[in-house]
Amino acid sequence: MDTAAASHELPTYLAPTDIGAWSIFLQQVDRVAPHLGELGYWVETLKRPKRILIVDVPVRLDCGRVRHFEGYRVQHSTSRGPGKGGVRFHQGVTLSEVMALAGWMTIKNAAIGVPFGGAKGGVRVDPRQLSQNELERLTRRYTSEINILIGPDKDIPAPDVNTNEQIMAWMMDTYSINRGRTVTGVVTGKPVSLGGSLGRRDATGRGVFVIAAAAARKLGLAVPGARVVIQGFGNVGNAVARCFHQAGAKIVALQDVSGTIANPQGIDIPALCDWVAQGRPLSEFKEAETISDEDFWHTESEFLVPAALERQITAQTAQQIRTRILIEGANGPTLPEADDVLEAKDILVVPDVLANAGGVTVSYFEWVQDFSSFFWTEEEINQRLDRIMHEAFDTIWGESEKHRVTLRTAAYIVACKRILEAREVRGLYP
Template sequence: MTLSYVNPTADSPWGTYLSQVDRVIPYLGELARWAETLKRPKRALIVDVPIELDDGTVAHFEGYRVQHNMSRGPGKGGVRYHPDVTLEEVMALSAWMSVKNAAVNLPYGGAKGGIRVDPKRLSIKELERLTRRYTSEIGIIIGPQQDIPAPDVNTNAQVMAWMMDTYSMNVGATSTGVVTGKPIHLGGSLGRVKATGRGVFVTGREAARRINLDLEGARVAVQGFGNVGSSAAELFGQAGAKIVAAQDHTGTIVNSQGLDLSKLIPHVRDTGGVAGFKDSESCSNEDFWDLPCEILIPAALEGQLNADRARRVHAKLVLEGANGPTTSAADDILAERGILVVPDVICNAGGVTVSYFEWVQDFSSFFWTEDEINLRLDKIMVGALRKIWDTADEHRITLRTATFAVACERILMARQERGLYP
């Protein structure tokens, strides 16, 4: 049995990705003969991750690493720890990484990993044992020139440090380039922590200019107030926008005059979520989608913006900070309503772009300043978005289909020119 036989629902992550590929095929010209390549992950590894818990018992967790396409270079993509992780989800996330890396023209293919676990139930030592065992299990397919993991949902610089150390011990040499998103003193890059949120802001700023939306006083609603959502919110706030709503796993808070981010961000850091922030009112998570705003940033998990919610959104601009937050049906509804969507595969590509910078710096052992990082990031993101916008205008298609058209052409051109071996 091959992975292409997975029978996804239309709104599942893999089903959403497949429908996005189908929509782009008419714009691929002669390369369309290779389109099936995009629908079949190159390699998927399912691993058992047994660890000894602090109480002496042994627990087993299921882990994954999927390499979707590596025609343009080594695999690149994060690792997430979440109780709902599935193979199908990781397949879709790896495929979106292929598209994302090609959209910003990075020399990478797409990959993704994950473990089905609730990390909040593990102690720090248990989390370390889990990470090291998982790294050892997937070590046969990762490497600085093979596949480079990075942080994703519920993983961070410390997890990357454990992964780097484990891989290094197994190969007998320090290998800083095997992961990105590491601590600075272990070969990490300045600017990496806020890079994804910065990319959301940069693409959002450019899109706002295109549709004549003034950021000064614009109301912004953010779903998901972790690293990506909070960083994007900060930058929009500095540009004069008002963050009127924030939602995360603890609840939804609202302030029509604008949330004070200088107080909210420390509150989230200290309490673990937005709930209970004193300078705000709470509302139901479902009512979040009805709130009046100019800019909506879904920066949580995939599939959050479905058809029902798309009919209720008031925003003029949707910036996808998360991977796959909008279903295909919702995409159509937003387009019909004249709401511009900047898709995940370009909007949140700031993180992988600075991961690329980190990888390059590790190989050269020469590190750039944060200002240099941010300038390089802005230049790449703005240039990539302009190319995509020109494609959208030329074919009169959405930004998502245009992003897929640009990226898939690059992927399939590499596939065609490399040929089939043997």
């Protein structure tokens, strides 16, 4: 299930590229630096990942050939605790992207208040081109290669783009075999039968909805009857759509890799979920009309949720957006220059490091449950999640009003102070 041409791919770090997504993170750190006071002394530590591991991942294909893939694991910061962050399998993965995602995890974990640092991993591969057996061999070899960095008290991977419970089960099993004992806490997002947490699958999307509703209350907007536009219908977008639908909102436009659909009266989300679950493309759903990808951004709404990949909203795209609240379900979907355009248009942007932190929050719950071997009910988990998300939102909203800054800058102020206070108290060794 491969082509001969692919065998001549060069490693990303040998190709001349710009610094990509990492530059976005650096700009965001620079914007918050003036608000850090004496802690600004340590701000340069945020601009340098603690560890970067680039690995070769050779895989024997079903046809007998060996193909090499490039993998990464980046630990951005461990000042507040073990590294924490997902693993993505995607043909567009680059070192710059993984560095940025690790940095955003550092900020997210501090902003939400869970005791983790930030990390991220990825393999540059199109998993759709691999058989299930090839995917398992890829996962196990990648896990073996990054084995020196990960561990339940060192760095805990989780699912991300194109990875899921099964991938996490293979990672946990591979790590456990190498340790000679079962280590359930090495990853989160596992199947419940292997120590996974109830509520984890929908946690990110649920958290996005909880934060969206909290933001709406601040602006006096009602969720029932509100128009919602969502980019991405994977794990996060699907859960967000279901939560809004159950609350009485109308999902009027949806976009994924197959195309864009719209229905001004509201898309039937349960019917669409069944449609997609049968392996049918979103763009061919019969109860909505197909519109252009450009028209998607023109669709008028109260809530816009980018829940796909990073760098989706440029300054030009931001000029087209007609919404009241933009809630970032994806990591890094909005470029810094687009932030400025959206602020000028009086569109409230709820940043990724707050809005999509539900996933890592329930991952934290899973990690705690694995250590104690005592598991909570889904109702308990959702109650704890809602409480933590609301407390984080109120803290960041208050910081925004205090400093008269955007929610993104406020989230970075809160997070960076927590990170750099830990860095200062720990000191330098030697």
